[in-house]
Amino acid sequence: MSNTLCQVTTVDRHHRCGISGIWLASALPMLLLCGCNRLVTDYGHRRGAEATASVNGTSVLGELFEGAGHEVSSWRWLSPKLDEADVIVWIPDRVAPPSQEVQWWLEDWLAESPQRTLVYVGRDYDAGILYWEREMAAAPAEQQGLISRQLRDLRWDFDQRRAGVLGVDEEGDWFTVDELSEGRYAEKLHGDAAWTAGVNLQQAEIWLNSVLSVDADYDPEVLLADGDEAFVTRCVMPNDSQIIFVDNGSFLLNYGLVNHAHRRLAAKLIDAVGTERRVIFLESGPEDPEILDEDPAIDLPIGLSALSVWPFNVILLHLAAAGIAFCYYRWPILGLAEEPVDQHTGDFGRHITAVGRWLAATRDPAFARGRLEKYRATIPGEAHKSASPLSHESSQSSQRAADAHPLDRDDAEVHPNHERNPDDHRGTTTA
Numbered sequence: 001m002s003n004t005l006c007q008v009t010t011v012d013r014h015h016r017c018g019i020s021g022i023w024l025a026s027a028l029p030m031l032l033l034c035g036c037n038r039l040v041t042d043y044g045h046r047r048g049a050e051a052t053a054s055v056n057g058t059s060v061l062g063e064l065f066e067g068a069g070h071e072v073s074s075w076r077w078l079s080p081k082l083d084e085a086d087v088i089v090w091i092p093d094r095v096a097p098p099s100q101e102v103q104w105w106l107e108d109w110l111a112e113s114p115q116r117t118l119v120y121v122g123r124d125y126d127a128g129i130l131y132w133e134r135e136m137a138a139a140p141a142e143q144q145g146l147i148s149r150q151l152r153d154l155r156w157d158f159d160q161r162r163a164g165v166l167g168v169d170e171e172g173d174w175f176t177v178d179e180l181s182e183g184r185y186a187e188k189l190h191g192d193a194a195w196t197a198g199v200n201l202q203q204a205e206i207w208l209n210s211v212l213s214v215d216a217d218y219d220p221e222v223l224l225a226d227g228d229e230a231f232v233t234r235c236v237m238p239n240d241s242q243i244i245f246v247d248n249g250s251f252l253l254n255y256g257l258v259n260h261a262h263r264r265l266a267a268k269l270i271d272a273v274g275t276e277r278r279v280i281f282l283e284s285g286p287e288d289p290e291i292l293d294e295d296p297a298i299d300l301p302i303g304l305s306a307l308s309v310w311p312f313n314v315i316l317l318h319l320a321a322a323g324i325a326f327c328y329y330r331w332p333i334l335g336l337a338e339e340p341v342d343q344h345t346g347d348f349g350r351h352i353t354a355v356g357r358w359l360a361a362t363r364d365p366a367f368a369r370g371r372l373e374k375y376r377a378t379i380p381g382e383a384h385k386s387a388s389p390l391s392h393e394s395s396q397s398s399q400r401a402a403d404a405h406p407l408d409r410d411d412a413e414v415h416p417n418h419e420r421n422p423d424d425h426r427g428t429t430t431a
Contacts, residue, residue: 055255125248186226
């Protein structure tokens, strides 16, 4: 694989209505999710990891709409929810025109409210083919074979999509897909002043395989053309709603929007739909979107089925990993478990030991003797033990030391385990 694929391509995008300094990361998601061995080519989708990573995705175009102040969402059906939209952006994954039932549904939607816009982008283009052709020209010899296989597979799939569609003129269709004698870059771009102003058309790399020849009954107006071939066409309805036809997504898909001139042209398209509009990206596969009388209920995945649905699978896997790490941190068992020592609260020997430790902590023998003498003088039956080999002077000194400490018998009994702070012993003299 060439080094170009394993690099992150970031470019600035800006909209002349005040959006500048926003960066597009067209290759980074692809590399993070799929490595450097597969090019993501999922077509015409705005949501999801694959759509963000795909060279044929529309996530960047959606961000440009949002940056221009529009409210953007996605939908998959022709259902009442689309009544909320002012603009429908449809980039279908099929070369053939939509069925007449779908055309009628969308025309009714346009007629129901003034100044609505339908943006329809033709499918006769694949950014993956252009990408691999450029890689082929720059790749070292040892990678030519791999890139050639990737390119061959994409071309075969692309030809299958076009088979039996080009040049077919069905009555009632919006347009006919007319194939050019050979694919080529647009070299003589021109058009409406509102579309060409401020755009360096010489930098544009718009690829043409075919053109959408819009039915004359719709009174098409050419907004952008290459020589005599219309590339962007507008049809205005009686209520000022409009359909904007774009021959293909070469300047609207993720990979194409790396080009600065393409971003300027995309900004012209965004300008054409108005300001602060509710924009819905209609996402469909090789078949037309399903027509529904009611919005479908969105069932959230439950149980193990959530592990197969994005983004729930990514979220749940990360939560599981974090939970396992927490368990290892919070409740580790290292080696054999130890049996706890059985301690009885009624063991008086523990009281004697605690008092001894408390007296030792004072580091004052005189104080300790004084407390012992006071105990023997206070407790019946202990007085006879006061005749100890202590001198009279030592006894008096111990008594003074004991009296200097405001600890009574009740404190000693209630708090036998309280260790006295040696720093609290002040003013005591030893014999």
